[in-house]
Amino acid sequence: MDQKIVFIKDTGIENDRTKDYYALFLNLLRENSLEDQVQINRVADIGIYNQGLVVKIFEQDVIYANVKEEQIKEIVLKTIKEGKVIKELLFQSPPKQLRIVLRNCGEIDPENIDEYIAKDGYQALNKAVQENKPEKIIEELKKSGLRGRGGAGFPTWLKWKLTRETPEAQKYVICNADEGDPGAYMDRGVLEGDPHSVIEGLILAGFAIGANKGYFYVRAEYPLAVQRVELALAQAYDHGLLGKNILGSNFNFEIDIRLGAGAFVCGEETALIASIEGRRGTPRPRPPYPSVKGLWDKPTAINNVETLANIAPIILKGGDWYAAIGTEKSKGTKVFALTGKVKNSGLVEVPMGITLREIVYDIGGGMISSKGIKAVQTGGPSGGVIPQEYLDTPVDYENLQKLGSIMGSGGMIVMDEDDCMVDIAKFYLGFCVDESCGKCVPCRIGGYQMLALLDKITEGQGKLEDIEKLKRIALAMQKASLCALGQTAANPVVSTLKYFFAEYQDHIVDKKCRSHKCKHLLNYSIIQDKCKRCRVCLINCPVNAISGDKEQGFLVDPKICIRCGKCYEVCKFNAIAKE
Amino acid sequence: MIKLTKNDLDKIKAAHQDDGRDWIKVGMSTCGIAAGADKVYALFVEEIKKRKLDIQIKKCGCQGMCYSEPSVEVRVKGLPDVIYGKVDKEGVIKILDKHICGNTLVKDSIYELRTKR
Known part of the structure; x- marks a missing residue:
């Protein structure tokens, strides 16, 4: 069937007129007897925001934006009928997202190792063990400029080098999957969507530093992630990618899972080590750093999930490839969990150096309501808020720190005028x-x-x-x-x-809260002009703070009122004022 | 235990390349399952069996579009790959009736277009 397929969507912020445009298109197609050759489709989201009517035409691969009503005819006659491109309407914007960590998430079946292998999985490990030059891996990482994605941004190569150079026969590597920031779930996304990429990264870490044992420290609140990692480990053992003589080499490596019991502090490396050792999860002063004295006092490299998921692509494609992405001091990409008052919440992976505005408006689709953006919170409880004046700041470790926040593990919460x-x-x-x-x-x-x-x-x-x-x-x-x-x-x-x-x-x-969030500073009152005397507020008030009758109207007694907001919710006539 | 070698890796890779069959892929991470992806998946399996359709049904992880879960990606030859969002039981039937059996994309429910065809 050789149909042309046209997708349309009105991306303006005001009322969505997609249906009107759809009718216009249909009429024009009928007038020109094209309706059998063209399939026209209204979509819910076209990936472009605030650009008026957007039209995508397959398979010419043409995207038009800011199309005016009167230009629809031109599109039908020229582009659809004759296949000519209208240059003035073309919308060209390179994709904002770049997926390295999330390369396979949503692509492959996470429960099937073969699908990971089909996407060049374990090729990096193979390359490493065949060459058998662990120093070269660290060298490649140094070139790549990869920094720890757990929050602090310590150079990964240096951590590995220090661990490697500590003279000790027994060494360990640990994958820190104790993700606990409120609103952040990047690691969960990777572990559930592509667990083998992290396992391969951990094996490579072990190979590079000279360890033969690795641990996954996953929080127990992620049961599905734990289940998929367990399954993935079992499959890797079955295929001989873990165990003795991996891929025919002399390299032996084993991985065990340890579950975290839900303490946020166990994401801190020394507390995490204590927890794996079976002790109470409390941190200890550093130095000595884990690279010198870590798990059971042996040199240990601890890396975050996202850091490890970056390793295999770097080994395969080279450090220079990775270093070409990002800013001068922050290389590569970063996964953010975009949440809050933004239209498209979800996981996004962007090259370092992109601005917050691009993330919120071009990827996130802008604010969910018409209320203005107030700030973006990054870095979870360890981070800070970035007010909207600084939305054009390129995102990297240094810039966020300068603004008084941190990169953190990647939570990004968008806040509007309603947030105090x-x-x-x-x-x-x-x-x-x-x-x-x-x-x-x-x-x-x-x-x-x-x-x-x-x-x-x-x-x-x-x-x-x-x-x-x-x-x-x-x-x-x-x-x-x-x-x-x-x-x-x-x-x-x-x-x-x-x-x-x-x-x-x-x-x-x-004594005022502009956003009406702090309930002790709120006062509820009844707007007498709007009140229809229906008594719904009086019936619903849990503390009988509302009194009055149908003739004289009703009043809220602020001394009794507990500011629960029930009257505000139940009033059908918007007759309750909150200030 | 099978000991894989470099050749085996390449063999597995070759065996799992796209065989040109049509497929449906349901995002089955925590975000998807919380929104009902497991029910959507089960209904697809049931309906495909009932209608004896020649189409693969697969699971995958989170595509990153958590706001539109459950999300379902569909590939049918001759049509562009699309991701449907907020798919419920009704949506499953629509996708099967229109997209898979009728070669017509379902309106108002596509959340992402993949450019491949």
């Missing part, structure tokens, strides 16, 4: 206070005290001097905490103070 920055800071700090292991004082007590201050502020009891106290405790935590959890726990507070000081002032001085 004090509340956000309180949420992340609360998370870290819950997850603090309690070993060191700055984190255990500092976090608790800061949270108490934030509680005070959001309840309308705050004083301006509390801000100074917050800053002082934050500094103490940053300087004196034992591990990264405590050192970075105050970051969300510090960065919101830096960019959204006015909101703190609102809470403290005016």
Whole structure:
């Protein structure tokens, strides 16, 4: 069947007119008796945003954007009928995403090793063991400029080199899959979608540093990921890709899984090692670093899931290929879990150096509501917020740090006018206070005290001097905490103070929360003009704070009201004011 | 245990290259399953068996489009590869009736176009 296929979608932000354009196209096709030769399709998403009517024509592979109603006829007559391209309408934009880590995710069956092998899987391992030059792998990684994707961005080659050079017969490699940032699930995506890419990376790590034993540390809250990794490991053993004499070489390597019991701090490398050893998961001071004294006091290289998924492509295609992607100091790509008030939430993989605006608007499709973007939170509880003025900053390790946030593992939460920055800071700090292991004082007590201050502020009891106290405790935590959890726990507070000081002032001085999030600062009242006296609010109020009758109207007693918002939800006439 | 060698890797690779058959691929990661992908998959299997269609049904991981889960990618010869999003039971039947049996793409439910044909 030789049909031309045309896809259309109105990508404007205002009301979607795709259906009108569809009718226009159909009429024109009929007038020109083309309806049998052309299949026209309305799509839900065409991958281009805010560019008016977008038309894609297969198989000419033509994309038109910002098409005006009157130009549809021209498209039908010229492009569809005669196959001529209308140059003025062409939309050309190179793809924003580049998939290295996610190369096979959504492509192959993660439960079938053969499909991974069919996509050049285990070829890098084969290349490495045949050449038998572990130093060359580290050399290649150095060229590639790959840095740890767990958050801190330590050069991977250096970590491997240090571990390799520590004189000790027994060494270990560990895959850190204890992903715990709220809103981040990149590692889960990779482990569930392409577990062999991580396993191959871990075997290569073992080969490069001279280890014969590796561990997967996966959090137990990811049952499907655990199941797929277990299956993948069993298949790799079955195929002789793990075990003795891998691919006919002298290299032996084994991998075991250890489950994390859900403690956030166990994502910290020394706590993770303690947890694998069967001890309580608490960090210890470094140095000595794990590359010198790690698991059971033996040299150990710990790498994040995403870092390991990058290894095989680098070995196959070369470090120079990888180094050509990204910015000067941050090479390659980064996977982000784009969530929050953005239209297309999901996993995106982009080259380093792309701007936040491109990620949110060109890939994420923009904001979900008409409310403006306020900030983007990156790096989870260790990161900070980046206000919308800085959306055009190219994303890399250094730039994010300069802005007071961090790359982190890759959570990216988009926030709009409805999100209160004090509340956000309180949420992340609360998370870290819950997850603090309690070993060191700055984190255990500092976090608790800061949270108490934030509680005070959001309840309308705050004083301006509390801000100074917050800053002082934050500094103490940053300087004196034992591990990264405590050192970075105050970051969300510090960065919101830096960019959204006015909101703190609102809470403290005016006792107002602009975003209507902090319920202690809210007041519900009934707009008498709109009220239809239906009594629904009165019936639904759980504390009987609403009184009155049909003749005189109803009132909310702020002294009894618990600010639950039930009346606001149930009122069908928008007669409840929230301010 | 089979000991693979370099040649075996190449053999497996060759054996698993695209054989030109049509296929349906359902995203079966946590995000997909949470949205009902397992039910969608089961219904596809059942219907394909019932209708005796010559089409492969496969599972895959997360395609990254978590907002449109469950997502289903379809390849039918002569049509471009497309990913349908937010597929429910009704959607499964539509995809089978129109796309697979009728060579017509389903309207208003395509979330991504793959350029290959």
